[in-house]
Amino acid sequence: xxxxxxxxxxxxxxxxxxxxxxxxxxxxxxxxxxxxxxxxxxxxxxxxxxxxxxxxxxxxxxxxxxxxxxxxxxxxxxxxxxxxxxxxxxxxxxxxxxxxxxxxxxxxxxxxxxxxxxxxxxxxxxxxxxxxxxxxxxxxxxxxxxxxxxxxxxxxxxxxxxxxxxxxxxxxxxxxxxxxxxxxxxxxxxxxxxxxxxxxxxxxxxxxxxxxxxxxxxxxxxxxxxxxxxxxxxxxxxxxxxxxxxxxxxxxxxxxxxxxxxxxxxxxxxxxxxxxxxxxxxxxxxxxxxxxxxxxxxxxxxxxxxxxxxxxxxxxxxxxxxxxxxxxxxxxxxxxxxxxxxxxxxxxxxxxx
Amino acid sequence: xxxxxxxxxxxxxxxxxxxxxxxxxxxxxxxxxxxxxxxxxxxxxxxxxxxxxxxxxxxxxxxxxxxxxxxxxxxxxxxxxxxxxxxxxxxxxxxxxxxxxxxxxxxxxxxxxxxxxxxxxxxxxxxxxxxxxxxxxxxxxxxxxxxxxxxxxxxxxxxxxxx
Numbered sequence: 001x002x003x004x005x006x007x008x009x010x011x012x013x014x015x016x017x018x019x020x021x022x023x024x025x026x027x028x029x030x031x032x033x034x035x036x037x038x039x040x041x042x043x044x045x046x047x048x049x050x051x052x053x054x055x056x057x058x059x060x061x062x063x064x065x066x067x068x069x070x071x072x073x074x075x076x077x078x079x080x081x082x083x084x085x086x087x088x089x090x091x092x093x094x095x096x097x098x099x100x101x102x103x104x105x106x107x108x109x110x111x112x113x114x115x116x117x118x119x120x121x122x123x124x125x126x127x128x129x130x131x132x133x134x135x136x137x138x139x140x141x142x143x144x145x146x147x148x149x150x151x152x153x154x155x156x157x158x159x160x161x162x163x164x165x166x167x168x169x170x171x172x173x174x175x176x177x178x179x180x181x182x183x184x185x186x187x188x189x190x191x192x193x194x195x196x197x198x199x200x201x202x203x204x205x206x207x208x209x210x211x212x213x214x215x216x217x218x219x220x221x222x223x224x225x226x227x228x229x230x231x232x233x234x235x236x237x238x239x240x241x242x243x244x245x246x247x248x249x250x251x252x253x254x255x256x257x258x259x260x261x262x263x264x265x266x267x268x269x270x271x272x273x274x275x276x277x278x279x280x281x282x283x284x285x286x287x288x289x290x291x292x293x294x295x296x297x298x299x300x301x302x303x304x305x306x307x308x309x310x311x312x313x314x315x316x317x318x319x320x321x322x323x324x325x326x327x328x329x330x331x332x333x334x335x336x337x338x339x340x341x342x343x344x345x346x347x348x349x350x351x352x353x
Numbered sequence: 354x355x356x357x358x359x360x361x362x363x364x365x366x367x368x369x370x371x372x373x374x375x376x377x378x379x380x381x382x383x384x385x386x387x388x389x390x391x392x393x394x395x396x397x398x399x400x401x402x403x404x405x406x407x408x409x410x411x412x413x414x415x416x417x418x419x420x421x422x423x424x425x426x427x428x429x430x431x432x433x434x435x436x437x438x439x440x441x442x443x444x445x446x447x448x449x450x451x452x453x454x455x456x457x458x459x460x461x462x463x464x465x466x467x468x469x470x471x472x473x474x475x476x477x478x479x480x481x482x483x484x485x486x487x488x489x490x491x492x493x494x495x496x497x498x499x500x501x502x503x504x505x506x507x508x509x510x511x512x513x514x515x516x
Binding site: 020 | 355357360361364365368369370371372373376378379381382385386389390393395397398453454456457460471472475476506507
């Protein structure tokens with residue numbers, strides 16, 4: 001191969017590379033998806049968990065009701081009696097778990113809450129909303145994300161806006177679904193830097209500003225960190241992220257991770273969905289029956305995938321599936337056996353405004 | 354490195370790499386976005402790597418190769434119109450551009466694994482061992498891919514005589 005030909009190969013690749021798309025489209029879509037919506041596949045090392053089955057109906061949701069304008073007490077001076085079904089308890093009761101400090105009072109029509117996470121390195125709390133969560137998500141679907149912001153806004157981008165007397169910054173971008181369909185506002189809410197991002201709706205800028213300006217303290221919301229927690233972990237590994245996504249109070253997936261900085265971590269996941277394996281010609285999966293938590297389960301390992309593509313799967317007595325994967329193989333059974341799992345309980349906020 | 358920093362500083366380069374891999378800016382964007390959505394969920398670990406972009410580049414490479422396996426097609430279907438949308442350049446009419454375009458057409462015709470190895474060698478400037486790590490195969494396999502790719506490019510009609 002002559003130098004000239006090698007030079008031509010390099011020049012050809014450079015020409016291709018120069019046609020690469022702009023990063024801003026991806027950045028906008030990523031921010032919109034930062035708290036993933038229900039239905040997003042959790043794929044990991046050849047394991048795919050697909051929505052497949054719903055758990056049976058469970059006990060009555062407690063405490064929370066919808067959070068829309070209908071919750072607002074009748075204005076003074078009106079003769080209307082409040083509807084008992086929409087009256088909040090006099091003293092709101094905080095859900096157990098990691099507190100989420102704020103909520104928007106106003107949302108566009110049809111938006112319901114589908115995800116919460118807490119304890120992650122990027123954001124100590126996050127929550128997300130979408131429309132029609134029971135349907136399969138499609139690219140460009142309406143999504144609203146609200147989270148703590150680890151970084152101040154880029155002061156060289158966007159425009160300065162006012163959020164209830166506080167200066168903030170608004171960035172509007174085109175996405176793959178069209179122009180003016182992504183906007184985010186970063187501002188300081190009660191001393192905390194927060195970011196609200198909205199995508200998949202027309203005139204996202206106006207809508208996200210209205211949502212941001214409606215944010216109030218939330219005395220109730222929390223990330224349910226107590227549902228699934230690690231007992232024993234390998235040395236140096238620390239439990240961090242808890243994430244729950246769903247479309248109904250009784251149909252959700254809860255994920256908890258523990259990580260060792262610079263190394264693969266362990267993920268434990270509770271799901272109503274049975275495992276769905278996506279093997280390819282170069283991926284080989286082996287399964288071995290094991291007993292975990294006193295129940296018959298399966299230990300699996302996947303070759304042709306990252307080294308940590310192994311773990312265990314077991315169906316719990318409440319019909320949920322428990323997946324635990326990652327980390328050293330020798331430790332995974334012990335980690336699984338010592339997980340603390342709360343009884344199946346509805347998450348009343350899922351699918352509500 | 355935080356995810357925000359990574360997106361700003363490193364993703365443009367990874368998008369360029371993905372475009373050389375796929376020969377299709379739209380497909381490159383889809384692959385990078387899919388990979389970043391997965392990386393986002395375990396960013397604590399990935400962001401602590403030094404540097405994280407090597408790991409993400411490996412994810413992109415294998416997403417592309419596994420995507421092709423799933424779709425079971427043999428050639429990258431590059432849509433000329435879509436490429437034109439992303440091509441800021443205007444034909445300059447020089448012989449250098451003609452030869453470069455001809456080489457590009459030949460590279461597009463290579464099987465995916467050969468083209469991947471070629472991109473990692475001539476665009477990313479990686480060694481056989483580094484390419485093997487990225488493609489999850491042995492160095493000998495990499496040498497085979499490169500050898501066959503170069504042989505194909507060498508045996509095609511000499512550049513400059515096809516027009």
